[in-house]
Amino acid sequence: MRTLLALLLTGLLAAATPARAQTEITFYYPIAVGGPLTKVIDGYARAFEKEHPGVKINPIYAGNYDDARIRALAALKAGQPAQISVLYSIDLYELIEQDVIVPWDDVATTAEEKAWLKAFYPALMMNGTYKGKVYGIPFQRSTIVLYWNKDAFKEAGLDPEKAPADWTEMAQMATKLVKKDARGNVERWGVMVPSTGYPYWMFQAFARQNGHDLMNPEGNRTNYAHPDVIAALQYWRDLGAKDRVMPEGTVEWGTLRQQFTEGKTAMMWHTTGNLTAVKNSAKFPFGVAMLPASKQRGSPTGGGNFYLFKKTTPAERKAALDFVKWMTTPERAADWSIATGYVAVRPEAYETPKLKQYAADFPQAVVARDQFKFATAELATFQTGRVRKLLDDAIQAALTGQRTPAEALKAAQTEADRLLKPYR
């Protein structure tokens, strides 16, 4: 029944598609239709077509990462054209399991193309590589940084130019930064780390700083219950429950930026993706720093990669490769980084005059790049949605005091083991 429907649909669509005189690349891109970035992407597509006659780029704007993935996969199933897509970097294992993508190594055959595969920051390749092959080319990538309010630091008698370097220092500085009114109610918190939306992402930073990654590169084992990982969650919990420098319970991702720009917290951990927005709305001087260290510094990366779909002709693969190469040249990476606030994906981009000038005027923009040395892959495993939610729930249960960090993480680990066993 299903095949019959699919056949029917394919037939209908084939009849509706005009004959192709040239190579067409349909490119799914995760953004809402009509957003300001669609203009940038459209501009890139048109410019590429001008330089490469015979290739047509059709960007399809498809909501957020989830929508884009669902729509691209549905298009493939229905036999509609889809050659490349920017999708969530952590969808890698899911896409492999569905058997819909091919590694870029298969198409990058010349020496120059092979060199291009190695041109990116290694930290950004971790989420795109599986069994030694590159499946995801980094495009719009972010990481977590610490924002701090320099006026608040001055008021608390701290050096406004110096961010906390390690966990102890962050807790101590945060204690000084807490401001209470006459009745003893907190007017300004010391630090806030968001714990809704993407708690696993923030927690990866804590765990990495305490010396551990939360999963293996094969994506079939998690490391939720290591004593150092439990200690990392304990530190996070203690910021609210013991040190009282952060509100107890969970901190909302969506409103944290406003709380920071309203001066309700002196420091926050947030994505670099918020940099431009904070810059535009903060009425006080603010700094951006790498996240503090425990045993080492650390932050996960995040964001979207270019994937190449399996259902493609050799000519399409060649054109797709040319396009993605063109999209990630140093000049374009620099341009894209300035336009969006995403990190430029390769070192040469930071050597371009344009980005050098931008960084000189706005040094906060390069902190994320400097942090790449310490960066790690974003949490991605087989069964990634479930395995990630186990961790999300454990973190929230610990932060709201319903379970101890050890209890919560051990339970999550047991359940993750059960889910991942078939993949080992």
Add this chain to the structure above:
Amino acid sequence: MKHVYGWLLLTPAAILLVGFTHYPAAATLFDSLFSTGTVVRPSRFVGIGNYAALADDPIFWQVLGNNFWFALGTIPTSMTIAMLMAIWVNDRLPARALARMAYFTPTVLPMIAVANLWLFFYTPQIGLLDQINAALFNAPSHNWLGDPRTVLACTMVMVIWKEAGFFMIFYLAALQSLPPELEEAARMDGASRWYFFRRVTFPLLMPTTLFVLVNATINSFKLVDHLFILTKGGPDNASSLLLYYIYQVAFSFFDTAYASTLTVVLLLLLAGLALVQFQLIERRVHYR
């Protein structure tokens, strides 16, 4: 020949109904008996295996419990408020159109927009709720959505605010169709307003009440848009509802078989509730 015409007239509606309601429901039931297939591990028949997994799934029981409290917390309150508002704006009062519009406005707004507004109401310190609390009661800031004890109640208040205006419209329509002679006759006989409401208005509103009750019940299982903005079901599933969990299982875990299983449960639950409502309550409803 007559039969042919009859069937022809029915066909368009029947195709739509079968294609978009009955076939998906049957397919969901069918899918719930198989495991989720991937290229590596094709789908296979597992019988009631998915249902057994469901019985062992603590999150399923938690979201079902949440849904129960959510329904219990939102339905009676929003219906009572709707009826009171309708009676009030049905009277002759100054700027009546304005008052009606004010009550109806929340209904017109998209849930996503409403949730974004309320997200800021509930934000600790800078939020409206905390500002009012601090100004009036000197109360310390509370992390409304970050505390598992308050988060579900917070979403309920928002949904009541949004839903009551919608139900009010139905009550208002029903009130306007009540013949004015009844009230005149009651006044002549010296009935008090409360007595008139209790013995005349309220019973006559029963068909509307049944209709609103069915709708409110369905809505309490259907409305999950706010969770995407407000809490994503957190902290630790404290505000998650059944349909939102189905969404997560289907589109975040890609476990279509288990999502089908949950959907079958939701369908049975709603069908059961509707049956009970129609069977039991209809006996006590006066239709004219």
